[in-house]
Amino acid sequence: MALKVSNLTLKFNHKTIFKNISFSLKDGSTTALIGPNGTGKTTLIKILMGMLPPTSGKFQFSSNVKLGYTPQFRNIDKEYPLSIRSFIALNTPFFKTARVKNALNWQIEQMHLQDIQSVRMGEASGGQKQRAYLAQTLLDQPNMIILDEATASLDPVAKNELMDLIKHLNEKYQMTVLFVSHDIPLTKKYMNNYLYLNDGKITQGKMKDFKETFE
Numbered sequence: 001m002a003l004k005v006s007n008l009t010l011k012f013n014h015k016t017i018f019k020n021i022s023f024s025l026k027d028g029s030t031t032a033l034i035g036p037n038g039t040g041k042t043t044l045i046k047i048l049m050g051m052l053p054p055t056s057g058k059f060q061f062s063s064n065v066k067l068g069y070t071p072q073f074r075n076i077d078k079e080y081p082l083s084i085r086s087f088i089a090l091n092t093p094f095f096k097t098a099r100v101k102n103a104l105n106w107q108i109e110q111m112h113l114q115d116i117q118s119v120r121m122g123e124a125s126g127g128q129k130q131r132a133y134l135a136q137t138l139l140d141q142p143n144m145i146i147l148d149e150a151t152a153s154l155d156p157v158a159k160n161e162l163m164d165l166i167k168h169l170n171e172k173y174q175m176t177v178l179f180v181s182h183d184i185p186l187t188k189k190y191m192n193n194y195l196y197l198n199d200g201k202i203t204q205g206k207m208k209d210f211k212e213t214f215e
């Protein structure tokens with residue numbers, strides 16, 4: 001088991017966002033976290049990332065999990081000066097050894113960014129930016145990734161390209177994936193399981209069996 005969540009409750013003041021939710025994620029599984037706007041998906045991720053303490057309940061990642069996180073899409077100013085390559089390398093040491101350079105080149109290639117690595121992040125397309133964020137996360141060599149709304153602002157071609165890369169990471173390296181999304185057709189195509197957060201409760205199942213509709 002990669003993650004086990006037990007009876008997690010979160011209240012903001014007197015407003016209960018979710019109550020006593022429990023679920024677990026298997027090693028190497030792909031799961032879409034879906035649900036209507038404002039239902040608490042980002043809040044749940046923040047708790048799992050240790051950025052927000054739950055009101056009650058607990059969760060535990062397995063000791064062999066090395067977690068990577070790509071947060072919700074952030075706007076990057078058109079004038080943002082760093083190149084795609086420098087942006088991906090932001091968390092690496094300033095003096096780059098051959099090993100770091102090799103890892104950087106490998107991630108850039110794996111995310112199909114080699115031809116545009118010197119383009120400024122501010123000028124990159126939404127899909128290129130999102131792949132740069134993912135490359136930055138992957139440089140840490142995680143074996144589990146959480147992606148929050150990674151495809152929300154992308155056109156269909158860019159969406160599928162990103163999802164193909166994520167699927168590849170799962171199939172080739174058995175990476176465990178938790179993918180927050182509103183896009184039911186996309187998650188049906190790429191994720192095996194769902195977690196449906198709605199009205200303070202969570203349900204879990206196979207994505208192909210997911211029948212709910214929501215805005």
Ligand SMILES: Nc1ncnc2c1ncn2[C@@H]1O[C@H](COP(=O)(O)OP(=O)(O)OP(=O)(O)O)[C@@H](O)[C@H]1O
Pocket residue numbers: 012017035036037038039040041042043044
């Ligand atoms: N710090 C906070 N204090 C009070 N209420 C908050 C806080 N953060 C979030 N909320 C509320 O908690 C609820 C859940 O928000 P959250 O962003 O987790 O939902 P979401 O499912 O991720 O939404 P979306 O799909 O729109 O991204 C919302 O009603 C939001 O207004």
